[in-house]
Amino acid sequence: MSGRVEGKVAFITGAARGQGRSHAVRLAQEGADIIAVDVCKPVSGTDLIPASTPDDLAETADLVKGLGRRIVTTEVDVRDFGALKAAVDSGVEELGRLDIVVANAGIGNGGETLDKTSEEDWQTMLDINLGGVWKAAKAGVPHLKAAGGGSIVLTSSVGGLKAYPNTGHYVAAKHGVVGLMRAFAVELGEHSIRVNSVHPTNVNTPMFMNEGTMKLFRPDLEKPTKEDFEPVAKFMHVLPIGWVEPVDISNAVLYLASDESRYVTGVTLPVDGGSLLK
Numbered sequence: 001m002s003g004r005v006e007g008k009v010a011f012i013t014g015a016a017r018g019q020g021r022s023h024a025v026r027l028a029q030e031g032a033d034i035i036a037v038d039v040c041k042p043v044s045g046t047d048l049i050p051a052s053t054p055d056d057l058a059e060t061a062d063l064v065k066g067l068g069r070r071i072v073t074t075e076v077d078v079r080d081f082g083a084l085k086a087a088v089d090s091g092v093e094e095l096g097r098l099d100i101v102v103a104n105a106g107i108g109n110g111g112e113t114l115d116k117t118s119e120e121d122w123q124t125m126l127d128i129n130l131g132g133v134w135k136a137a138k139a140g141v142p143h144l145k146a147a148g149g150g151s152i153v154l155t156s157s158v159g160g161l162k163a164y165p166n167t168g169h170y171v172a173a174k175h176g177v178v179g180l181m182r183a184f185a186v187e188l189g190e191h192s193i194r195v196n197s198v199h200p201t202n203v204n205t206p207m208f209m210n211e212g213t214m215k216l217f218r219p220d221l222e223k224p225t226k227e228d229f230e231p232v233a234k235f236m237h238v239l240p241i242g243w244v245e246p247v248d249i250s251n252a253v254l255y256l257a258s259d260e261s262r263y264v265t266g267v268t269l270p271v272d273g274g275s276l277l278k
Helices: 018-029 054-065 081-095 119-146 168-191 211-217 226-234 246-257
Strands: 009-013 033-038 071-075 100-103 150-155 193-200 268-271
Touching: 009 018, 009 081, 009 119, 018 033, 018 054, 018 100, 018 246, 033 054, 033 081, 054 071, 071 081, 081 119, 100 119, 100 246, 119 150, 119 168, 119 193, 150 168, 150 246, 168 193, 193 246, 211 226, 246 268
Parallel strands: 009 033, 009 100, 033 071, 100 150, 150 193, 193 268
Antiparallel strands: none
């Protein structure tokens, strides 16, 4: 099967690399044009995770164009609703419509227990991983209504459905995404707009494959490697894996964005190797 989102336009946040880039490429492979945004610079409190860059976003654009699809890119912080709205409005003006919103942008920071989490880390996490998701969806809704319907996919996490230690602010934000998804689904259903969330386990991207995350998994080692923490990561899952690839999440996003899921709304879809069973 091909052309599963042929003729549609998708707005994707956090599209410079990782899952966001993968979503852009996968949807483009199936016929969609793309409105892609990313902050493309460091965010306070996330020093251990290398920041995305303008070159990363340009590479995403090249990959989409290489598939024969159109793409509009903008450097935007999802905390800035005015800039998000302007990016979406401009993209729709150029590409003609909007059918899909993928609110994917997110961060990881901290590493402390909740009673030791700083107010700055807490606020930054909530502003991006929850507030930014709301603002991305909000910016797209008028265009989806104008198109007569569409699909919104919000990126949560297995941490949006269960708790983990030392990431309480992340867990709180990702649980909040589920509430946001369900409320949007109820409010927008009458407009034929479906709203669902995806819940990845560990994904092989810079947000997961970095020194800070490795130390969370292997605090006993000063400089743990990928090989050091893979056995611990495997323990999280029922399937014999430590993590999934970005395209595994993109395939779930594609399903929720396509007409194959035309009556699916309000659903939390895990791509987790059985993590939620443990």
